[in-house]
Amino acid sequence: MATEEKEEKIEIVEVFTTKNRGRGVRVTSDVKAGTLLLTEKPYEFVLQNIERGYYCDQCLTKRDEILHKCSACKFAYYCNKDCQRAAWTSHKLECEGITRVSPNIPSDHIRLMARLSRKRKKQQAPALNGSSTFPTHIDQLQSVPTDLRGDTQLEFSSWLYTLRRFMGDGEASNMQPAEVLEMFGRMRCNTCDISDGELHSMGIGLYLKFSMFNHSCDYNCIAIHTGTTVNVRTTRDIPANKECFLSYVDVLKPTATRNNILRNVFQFSCKCPTCRDANRDNLRHSVRCGNPECQEAVLVNPDGTVKKCSLCNFEGFPASFPDQLKTVEQQCMAKLSAAEEITNFGNWKKVLELSEQCLALQKGMLHPYHHLVVETLHFAMDSCIHLEKWEQALEYGRRSIAHLEFHCPGNNATAAIQLMRVGKLQQYLKMIVEAMKNLQKAEKILLITHGADHPQYIQLKEMITACALERRQTPRLESIEEAEPHQETEHKEETSKPAPEQKREKQKTEPVAETTEDKTKPATKDEKSKPVTEQPKVEGGKPGTSEEKSNSSAEPKQKESGSVRKKDLKKAAPPKEETKETETEQKDKSAASVSTTSSDETN
């Protein structure tokens, strides 16, 4: 295209100037699905406060054993001394800041902003060759303006105050509000969640090259992390010179919801084929046909009236139906919002209760393709896993797969992880044939999205091998299961029947890592009510960030394709698995909430 000029080439991708999306990334030759386009270490990152004590602050590896706590701030946790040493350059000043503002806890974004500001000052921004090269400095990234009218002005002032206090007088005196605002805009549209292989987000990071990828809900690439490193792979074949897109939002959400986030956070509206596909989007709001013999998905008009069933021509919905539907949708959204908050405190009983209430409300009314049904099923499955109700978890998981496969066709990592979780439950419940089927489906997708070297893929392969072995050892079981297959794609009424480094520099002040004897995980939640943690209320925050998680529970989180809520994909951990959350940890999470509450009160 005449307006698109060729830019610097980095291996098989290059930066170029698009017609109306600023800079973008494109491939320089034909590439196949599953091709690794980019591998990058973060410019800066932080572990999310809510995950503190579960993941190492430096390498973001989840540890079931006790992590070593920084003896000075008692805030950061590390795998070992090596991780602590590697972290020291970034942590040193942060350690002092944390001690300074204690007992308040700086929010994830305050900490990331402080790190970014420090890093920025260390290096002079080199001049960019127009918009033609991959950036090497944060100042070369795009910044979205923040509207400082009304309350936002006050909130920004409070946020700036907090940031200055955390960074200390010396550094803070050099920080002008306009400069911070500009940085805030950069952080806002360029940071992403760092997730583990199961798409459970636990960090926030800023990557310079990665920031050049534009968004499409009809994405052709995906970002998967290995520790802190981001890997971008193609999810489809892409012809030479075509642009590479990631999805900044959860593609399971309805078009209006996705575009609200894109407008609020990134300040653009998506015009991709998925956003223009009204039919598919309407199915995300569909209800069941009122004819009990049919139950087909029926579309709903904007005013809540229901269209004629395309299968049986039924159109006998009562006049009160639009109001009933609105009430059910509003009640479900409120309950799911509450469930999202509660998951962070580990009260899985309550989450299950809320999910079951939603499912009861939806029963007979919402079609399984309705977005609220699949959101509810994720909460229900997660809570059952945490409560060790394996059969029930499996039932909810199986029901969600049909929806995921419909709405996330192709190589969608969310669908693959869900298949893997369901397969894992089936394997545990000795439904080996079914487990094998789901694990193999997941394997095909994960090979594309994660790649053969990713620990998640390796784990999946091991599960498949174990299944194959078990199958061979129990041929009778196999023939019984084959004779009575379970329905994988149950679209009918939800019957809910249970089925089965760096070298160490001598730092006098460097604190030693303590192996904490008390297993208490740090209390971190609900920072909003503490002065130190308040942030400007920028609607939506960033996709993939903890702020957004707490601000708008019904919103998607991940700057990657098809990811679901933070807690949705909490490790599927059938019993006797190493990744299982222990009772102590569950109690600790509840304790965290209690201690945060009390600390809020005192602040």
Ligand SMILES: C[S@@+](CC[C@H](N)C(=O)[O-])C[C@H]1O[C@@H](n2cnc3c(N)ncnc32)[C@H](O)[C@@H]1O
């Ligand atoms: C992470 S940056 C992507 C790189 C950016 N285009 C640049 O020139 O630096 C995100 C910003 O890119 C733009 N953008 C990304 N995807 C877009 C799309 N599909 N349509 C329009 N603008 C888009 C928006 O301005 C958004 O805030």
